[in-house]
Amino acid sequence: MRKPTNKLKGALSRRAFVAAGAVAAGAGFVPKKVYAQKKVTVKYTLSWLPEGANIWSYAAKQFWTKAGIDVVIEKGTGSAAATQAIAQGKYEFGIPSAPNCIQQAVKGLPLLTLGCFNYDTTMGVATKPESAIKAPADLKGKKVGSTLTSGEYPFLPTFLKNVGLSMSDIQSVALDSKVREVALIDNQCDAITCFVASALPKIAAAGIKPRVFLYSKYGLPFYAHSLTTTPEYFAKEKALCEAMTMGLAEGVKFTLLNPAETIEILFKEVPELKLASTAKEQLEIGMSVWAANYVSKEAMDKGVGWADPAVYAKMNDLVFDNASSAGDKKPDPTLLYTNEFVGKLKLSDADWAKVKASSAKYALG
Numbered sequence: 470m471r472k473p474t475n476k477l478k479g480a481l482s483r484r485a486f487v488a489a490g491a492v493a494a495g496a497g498f499v500p501k502k503v504y505a506q507k508k509v510t511v512k513y514t515l516s517w518l519p520e521g522a523n524i525w526s527y528a529a530k531q532f533w534t535k536a537g538i539d540v541v542i543e544k545g546t547g548s549a550a551a552t553q554a555i556a557q558g559k560y561e562f563g564i565p566s567a568p569n570c571i572q573q574a575v576k577g578l579p580l581l582t583l584g585c586f587n588y589d590t591t592m593g594v595a596t597k598p599e600s601a602i603k604a605p606a607d608l609k610g611k612k613v614g615s616t617l618t619s620g621e622y623p624f625l626p627t628f629l630k631n632v633g634l635s636m637s638d639i640q641s642v643a644l645d646s647k648v649r650e651v652a653l654i655d656n657q658c659d660a661i662t663c664f665v666a667s668a669l670p671k672i673a674a675a676g677i678k679p680r681v682f683l684y685s686k687y688g689l690p691f692y693a694h695s696l697t698t699t700p701e702y703f704a705k706e707k708a709l710c711e712a713m714t715m716g717l718a719e720g721v722k723f724t725l726l727n728p729a730e731t732i733e734i735l736f737k738e739v740p741e742l743k744l745a746s747t748a749k750e751q752l753e754i755g756m757s758v759w760a761a762n763y764v765s766k767e768a769m770d771k772g773v774g775w776a777d778p779a780v781y782a783k784m785n786d787l788v789f790d791n792a793s794s795a796g797d798k799k800p801d802p803t804l805l806y807t808n809e810f811v812g813k814l815k816l817s818d819a820d821w822a823k824v825k826a827s828s829a830k831y832a833l834g
Contacts, residue, residue, distance in 0.1 A: 509709065510539040514555065514563040516548040516694065519739050521755020522587065522666050523694060526564060527738045528731045529720025536712045542738075548620070549573070555697055556580055561706075562713055566590050567692035567781075567806075568620065571788040574800045581700045582806035583714045584774030586721055587693035589762040591833060592621035593683040594628075595653065595668060596660040605632035605682050614644040614658035621662050623792045624689055631688045653679070665833055666758040670751040683834040689787060690780050693762075695806070703807075714810040718773040722814060725763065725824045728756050757831035764825045774811030781806055 515523050526542055533540045543560075545551045548569035555563045556578040568590065570580050594613070596602045602611060608629070615622045626636050644652055644661070650671045652658045661668070665681050672679050685691060696717055703710050724731045732752050736743045745751075767775050785802040793799075816824070 508534075508537050508539045510541065511561040511709070511713070512541045512543065512559070514543050514551045514560045515545040516551045516563070516565045516569075517546075517667075518544050519735060519742060520667075521670075521752040521757070522759045523564060524731055524735050524752065524756055525586065525720045525724035525759075526717070527720075527735045528723045528727075529717045530734075530738070531723075532716035532719040533713065536716055538709070538712060538716070540713075552578065552580055552697065556699060558699070558702075561698060561702055563697050564694045565697055566620070567695045567776075568784060568788055570695060570697055571785055571800070571802075571805060572792050574805055575789055575793050575797045577798070579699045579701065580697055580805070581703050582695040582697050582776070583703075583710055584696045584717065584808075584811040585692045585694075585767070585776040585806075586696060586717060586774060587759055587762060588765040588767060589683065589685050589833075590620070590691040590693040591665040591667075591683060591758065591762070592624060592662075592685075592689070592691060593665050593681055593834070594660050594662050595665055595672065595679040595681050597653065597656075598678055598680050600659060600680060602660055602680070605629075605687065606634065608632075608660060609634055609638045610640070611659035612640045612642050612657075614642045614649055614652045614661040616646040616649050616663075617643050619646065619663065621664060621684065624684060624787065625662055627787070627791055628684050628687055628689060666755060666762075669758060669831070670747075670754045673754055674747060674751075681833045686834050690783055691787075692776065692780060692784065695776075696774075700804075711810045714774065715813065718811065718814045721763070721773050722816060724756070725760055725816070726820060728753070728760070728827070731756070754831055757828040758833060760824055760828035761832035764821055764828070769816075769821055771808075772812030773814045773816070775808055776806050776811070778803070 515526065517523065530540055548565035551563045551565040552569050552573040554560050556573065567582060570582055574580055602608055615625065629635055629638065642658055649661050649663060650668050653661045654672065654675045654677065696714055698710060732749060742748050767777055782802045785800065789799045
């Protein structure tokens, strides 16, 4: 593994950071210049392209900058690639999905999650609103399209088992990812499996509000975007990891309460996105799905970014049982994440009510 790009190793002491970040509970993170003379630069990879589901990473830059951290955000090509790049030291931080982090840990890669910033991957099954499929059991005998390399597909058999079916009860149809949503829109399939948050903008653009059965509602809880680094980097740069986590938590809060302003921030950071005529609409849809998912017991009761140990243990079991190979080792779930830095930032009841009301249109499941 190459050495981290942080050239100011050790410049931020634990005492200096605590003094800079100590605030009253619920008041939020008020960042100060934790690097007195010059900024430290770190690289941060998205799991995918800039979109509504990860837009809060760009909102967080204002808080990271105030803390003296210059964060270079780069687009990703999937959570698997992101986790591998983080483990190899190409990035100090990234925001892949939790199941992919666990899957790579099963393969032996060193990864550590510092906070949960999306509480549902939205893996699931989508069908048209006028479909006769009104409950998962109605999938029996129906054509269900899937991209076999997509992250939700390995868990389809378990989802079906949990609703009283098996793979032999459906007509499984293999689809290229480029035509999956089109197959549903054009009635080539009765339903598709997908990451609903990613598929929804294209389906909605066709004037369809799909009926959705999320895996998470049927015994398959999967957290999504998780701030991730390596245990080695965490041990060397613990205070910087804390500052990154707290800044991202503030970015999440800002995005939840200021969605329109956050879109403008993204357009300034990635101006080419604004060229697409449907960009704003698709960002709003993706943000609304994410925001609706974020109104969760974890964040509301424990604070932004907090992860439930029971969910991590369940995810660990599910990933190992459904996506491991011969020779893989089941990791200790308590070594995959830490809640040390999260839970300090909370939204008020009125804030949560505002978020829930503004995102209700695209709440799933």
